[in-house]
Amino acid sequence: MASYHSGEIAVQERAELSDEASFSLGAIGETVPAVAAAFLAEQPMIVVGGTDRAGRLWATQLTGEPGFLRAPDPRTLSIDALPLPEDPLAEVLTGAGDPALIGMIAIEPATRRRMRINGRAHREGDGLRVDLDQVIANCPKYLQKRDYRLLAPAEEEAAARTRSAVDSTELSADQQRRVRAADTFFVATASDRGDADASHRGGNPGFVQVLSPTLLRWPDYIGNAMFLTLGNLALNPAAGIVIPDFETGATLHLTGTAHTVWDADEIARVPGAQRLVEFSVEAVRDISAASPLRWTAPGYSRFNPPVA
Template identity: 35%
Template sequence: MLEQTRQDATSPWHKGELAMQRSVGVAERMDGPGRNFVRKAMPEQHRAFFPMLPFVVLGAVDAKGDVWATVRAERPGFMVSPEPEILDVRLPRDAADPADAGMEDGDAIGMLGIQLETRRRNRLNGVIRRTDPGAFQVHVGQSFGNCPQYIQLRSSAFVRDPDVPTAMPPLHSGQLDDRALGMIEGADTFFVASYVDRENGERQVDVSHRGGNAGFVRVGADGVLTVPDFPGNRFFNTLGNFLVNPKAGLVFIDFESGDMLQMTGKIEVLLDSPEVASFQRAERLWRFTPEEIVLRPDALPLRWSRPPGL
């Protein structure tokens, strides 16, 4: 019966995504793209893309229901798709990463493959199948590409063996310190994870890219982040999730040091606020209140550089 329901479901959009699409008058127009571009398996170009990458962005939900975003790096080839519905991922467990707690067998996961030097990105979500602490399979639920908008050009290089973890311990906090504030306020890129539990009982996790000019995220005196939502593909995966489940996980990277700042917390979506006018090109805003903060010095074995003149 469940399989028949899946066959009959012609649109992948859930009620939060549809509500966002209706709020800007595009729900009918987005029905066709939803059927055509959001697939239940990976197309050949996506299957060829993921093995090229030296890192992947992941979204996961821990046992408390908190969502975390993370970045994991390995030599290219650590992700391979033996079948269109499967992505094999070779990554060891990492107790220092708060997202790792949501990567057990049967857990839902969101994935973003992104190549900053070409501004190419592909997203998928699915369910983890794990029998090995050093690897897992993702059984694909949705797979789709994204346009290159707002991606800042960067190239990366390994500075150490990715199988050798840093010796620097993670720093846990309930509030933003000067180091964390500096990473946020100087950022032109971050990644955000969100999730919903759909009507059929399946959990759907999404992780996506956000980019803009350095300083596009503002931090108030109360430690709340205000994030502009710029014109995009009108899928509204992230904001649609927020409307149904106002939780998010954010990760900021210091591209020069490999430090990572991971946070989980609550969301407020502002569809119509006079404050929007103070953010150039923004169509709406959302606010993020951090509840748990993990700063992980030297967490990534990669370092990124900008092209000359940028």
């Protein structure tokens, strides 16, 4: 039976939401039901979180024509894609060695549906096979509506010729601007045993604050009370973020550490916040033209709190 680990339970108790968390436990399974398999087969993107060879957590995205995600059986996910060579998780997902513990989340912005899947990834030809440990139904709050198109082959080849990756240890002025303008990002965390998870965070532009070139803060809004992300952080502060540029296909990857802020006065200054999360940046990888997906302007979720 599904259960919470000690970090998740500690956060649920501190938030006084243990009863709600017990109810939400029913959304955690070990297999992909038929309706979820059909959902995955329709998606052009899945976000992946994992740990690199140096022990740093990163989040990234894999893309393809709908159908590139397949559940050949209820305990397996096949992904017909591999990370770009420039991707911070390329080495662990494409090289030889032990299976990589990864967390994944698939979202469908046009319908605001999403699901999380965690397991162990093995290289299999030109893709990945993931042996599943958890399949989690998620609530659609704070997800902005968008439609997508995939670049035509000639467009994708032209974009690939311009692709570049820039590394740094802090956010440049332009990168800070992009963070402040974001309405969506994805965060990867892991338990103290290394079991990885990937989650979505959304809000109106400005919901992510840039406190300095190496410090971000965002609100933790009302959710399903599972606290899978904050529970991992209670045991293991390592975290990774990817902020996709929906117009250009660029991806801004950050890795570092994060912690939950419980100070009532600080929380009260941020509309809608139940808690705050502060993320300390240790490394940045900015990849241009990383994705062949181009998305329409957002229709903001009616659940998004205002931004002060």
